[in-house]
Amino acid sequence: MDVKTQIKNQIQETLKEKFDYEIGVDEIRLERPQNEEHGDWSSNIAMQLTKELKKSPKEIAEKIIEELDLEGEIEVSIAEPGFINFKLPGRIYTENLGKILEEKELYGNNTRLSGKRIMVEFAHPNPFKSFHIGHLRNIILGESIVRMLESQNADVIRVNYQGDVGMHIAKNLWAFMDIDPKDYPKTADEKTKLLGELYAKGATAFEEDEKARAEIKEINRKIYTKEDPGINQLWELGKTWSLEKFHEIYERVYTTFEREYFESETLDLIDKPIEKAKEKRILKESDGALIFNGEEYGLDIRVFVNSQGLPTYEGKELGLAVLKNREYGIVDLHIHNVAVEQKSFFAVTFKVKELLWPEEFKNRQYHNAYEFVGLKKGKMSSRKGNVVLGNDILNIAHERIGEIIKDREEIDGKEETAEIVGVGAIKWSFLKISPFKYLAFDLEESVNFEGDSGPYIQYTYARAASILREGGNNEKAGKVEFDAAKYTQKLSAEEEKLLKWLERFPEVVEAASKEYMPNYIATYLFELSQKFNSFYKNNIVLKENEKEIRNFRLALVKATSLVLKRGLDLMGIKTVEKM
């Protein structure tokens, strides 16, 4: 039994004995005091119960601690107005240090989601359109969510769903048809640039030109029917161009997909569920379209098949559900990592899927509605061809890092280092803030490498790596060759803070994975780095004469480097040994 559970059980028993008051263990909450001087754990139970027990919080707290029978030298104290604070013996933390060194990169994992199959759908860029800063937030967040779930022992299915049919394509093809194949660009960058321009041209024409609008609608129809070989060919070509570029980006951000779905694949599968939905009166006709009237569920009205008889995005979602079920059967949870602007869409399609296929979908769907990305300066619009491209951002970060390290002789692979650190800087800037908060992206700030930044953490890791490299055999440094109980007496302030902070990692990972908030990990790692750097400044490791202290510090450095690396890994960020 861990310390936390022991304390809770004891409080529960004491309340029963002393006050004849029954309370569930889960209702007793132990908190981490913000101020570490208040101890390692804190309980507010005495204040909570003042009314019910009709006694002052202090009185209750005093009675509780009188009766507590805790094992293992836990210090208990009372603070105004009635907090009960627990201070754990140093031994717990030195023992945990041994645990980290033993478990290595598995430290922090748990088995909360063992046996669960979770499908995470993320990225979804649309072919023919650009992969912009919004997609970057999506894929970086999605990748981290996948890794966090895997750390909880879930069996994760990574999928991507991409819109390769619909009006946005038709707008593009309308402009695409005017390009002479002789003028087709050669490089992937030029190709995607052209596609972006074509979309902007088509979208503008659609809005401003009556004739163009009719033509685009006709192209859209032909995309669905596949009756026009010329259009089919252009469609294939543009899609290939797009996907080539998308895969380049996936690779750069260390993402892979087990299955990439396309809207075009769903088209043949839509009729059946639509029929079924009509029979069950889930969908109804209205003004020539087939709609779901969500009002009775407090939801919006949304169109599943338009009055032209073409399925909308909503309709295709039903086809996708059929396809997924066919390929993967029932999964425990479907996570859709899609920005908050689609909240209404998911609320409705979730409800329809649940009504159609309760066994497969009821209580098995979650829309991770993360917030929008915008620019701190200026506005973005793909319609106007004015977008910040994902790749450009990564390139700029890469270049900036390249400049910084170009004169550092000790770094071997400068290009690779610049890439890893550059990508890390961008990922960090996205993940360090809550996903559920609007992100005002500022390129200058995200490539600022000081303080709360990816490179700062990576740099801290490299410092640790450097000590371990020069400390000789890493394996040996990884062994704690000292008497843990005795050594705690001699800890410096920095050592103690670092040691204690390392022990929190597993609970941070668990909370982050439960709430889909990688920023918890970022905050933790930043504080870990600060504590390590402070330790680094004031506690010499390699030149320490006393062998016992030297070994302890090497162990501490090793453990810190393991946790830094693992934490960054959960965020989808790589480390370098030298930078």
Add this chain to the structure above:
RNA sequence: GCGCCGGUAGCUCAAUGGAUAGAGCAACAGCCUUCUAAGCUGUAGGUUACAGGUUCGAGUCCUGUUCGGCGCACCA
């Protein structure tokens, strides 16, 4: 009109209903004669948008106001 999200230091963000609201950046002042200065130490910076309420205790919960973002039938 209805719904969802947000407003915390000059800027970007933290803060499971808890103890003195914390960081980073920017500004200012220090530290390279110890393992990487992408580092460390310090100073300054706050009516937590506003007004009520609930609570032993509110940045956090409730109500209203206000400002901003997003969404609400044939786009995805």
